[in-house]
Amino acid sequence: MNTHQTNFVRTSMLTQSAPPVLEKGYIAWIRKNLLATPKDAVLTILAILLLAWLLPPMIKWLFIDASWTGGGRGVCATAAQGGSQPEGWSGACWAFVSAKFDVFLFGRYPIDERWRPMLVGALFVALLVPILIPKVPYKGLNAILLFGVLPILSFFILIGGVLGLPYVETPLWGGLMVTLILSFVGIAVSLPFGIVLALGRQSKMPVIRMISTIFIEIVRGIPLITVLFMASVMLPLFLPQGMTVDKFLRALIGVSFFASAYMAEVVRGGLQAIPKGQGEGADSLGLSYWQKMRLIILPQALKLVIPGIVNTFIGLFKDTSLVSIIGMFDLLGIVRQNFSDANWASPVTPLSGLVFAGFTFWLFCFGMSRYSGFMERKLDKGHKR
Known part of the structure; x- marks a missing residue:
């Protein structure tokens, strides 16, 4: 063989070519x-x-073609240009939404006292934003203030009767304020209570397992309307004579328990997805049951079911509209209630109000969905892309 025949070996490198135009941009x-x-x-x-x-x-x-300013139904009852559409359908009546905006936010809460829900809202945002930003320190203290201190402080600020604040009964509450209070309390209660129920359903103690299973199956087997109806109408019948529980508090308890049952099944799905070797490894290290769950099992399980948890939160946020059945008016309820205002009676007024309410609900739900996607990507340490 002639070792000098090396024609198949390139002696110089090819010049670098630009990437194809159609493969980028x-x-x-x-x-x-x-x-x-x-x-x-x-x-x-x-x-x-x-x-x-x-x-x-x-x-x-x-x-x-929308009406943006003005007062009264004459603003929203302009005939369509050219007469091709029925009278009143020329465009949206945002003047109605603008005129009723404060009512949509606070319901019948006294006008002179609306600085109180605004203060609670500012405190809520000030505590929520740092806990949503991963790099902000002191998450534990932040969580205690947000989920422990703020609800108690907000209760006394909103209802009054202390520190010289006038008393405002809960039937006067309404609008977006009620929607946010119900959903926040429901979320804050349902997640830890759902985790406890999920652990209880997998407990090796028969009594704990039976109680957790019965609670979950009964609550998941009935609609939320029934739960609210029972909390509003039937529960007072079982209380001692002369004892009453505020209707809004009953709604909070009913919504929280209802969401907890669904949250328990979501968390239980995450617990079942964790390999058995994780628990066995924790047992071999001598960790107690609660140490094993807190340090090993639950962090992995909750990370796996973030979409299910957020889906439950979004469903809870939208289900708050059902409190209208017990006389509490959330955002959608207060919008529908104002359709009967004779000053704004117009064919286009209801549709404009419903579009505003639907967009508000979508805005909050979309925000929760996007943030859950961000957290999934941040916590996805096992699959690098």
């Missing part, structure tokens, strides 16, 4: 996500045609 994204296959291309075209058909009239109704 917006064109590459469109080709990959919208036009990857003929079916994707057809669906993309149909989606564009649907948006072209829906968006122009929606934008026209929501913004261009």
Whole structure:
């Protein structure tokens, strides 16, 4: 063999070539996500045609032809241009929303005392934002203040009767304030109580396991409306004569217990997903049951079920609208109640109010969903991308 025949070996490197134009930028994204296959291309075209058909009239109704200022139903009863639509449907009546905005936020809470729910809201935001930012220190103290101190302090500020604050009965509460209070208390109670119920259902002690299972199955087997009805109408019948419990407090307890049962099943799914070797390894280290759960099992289980936990929170936030059945008016309830105002009687007023309420609910639910996605990506240490 002739060892000098090395024609198949390159003696110089090729010059570096620029990447293909169609493999980067917006064109590459469109080709990959919208036009990857003929079916994707057809669906993309149909989606564009649907948006072209829906968006122009929606934008026209929501913004261009909408009534933004003014007072009274005359503002919202303008006939459509050209007469092609029924009277009152020319555009949204945001003047109604603007005029009733304070009522939508606070319900019938006394006007001179509305600084109190505003103060509670400011304290809530001031404590919530640091606990949502991972790099902010003192998370333990922050959590104690947010979930322990703030609810008690807020109760005395909102209801009054102490420190010279006038007493404001809970039937006067309403609007977004009631929605946020019910959902926050429900979330703050349902997560720890749900964890306890999930651990109880997996307990080796028959009595604890039976009590937890019965509670979960009974509560999950009845609708929330029934729970609220029982808390509002039936519960006072079982109390000693002369003893009463505030209706709003009964609603808080009913909503919290209802959410706890669903949260328990979500957490139990995470516990079952943890390999048995994790618990056995903790036992071999001599950890107690609660040390094993607190340090080993629960952190992994809760991380796995973040989507289910947030889904329960979102469902709870939307289910607060059902408290209208017991005479409490949340955001949606107070919006619907104001449809009967004769000064704003117009065919377009109800739709405008419902759009405002729906957008507000969507805004909060979307925020929770996006933050849960952020936490999933941050805690996903086992699968590096």
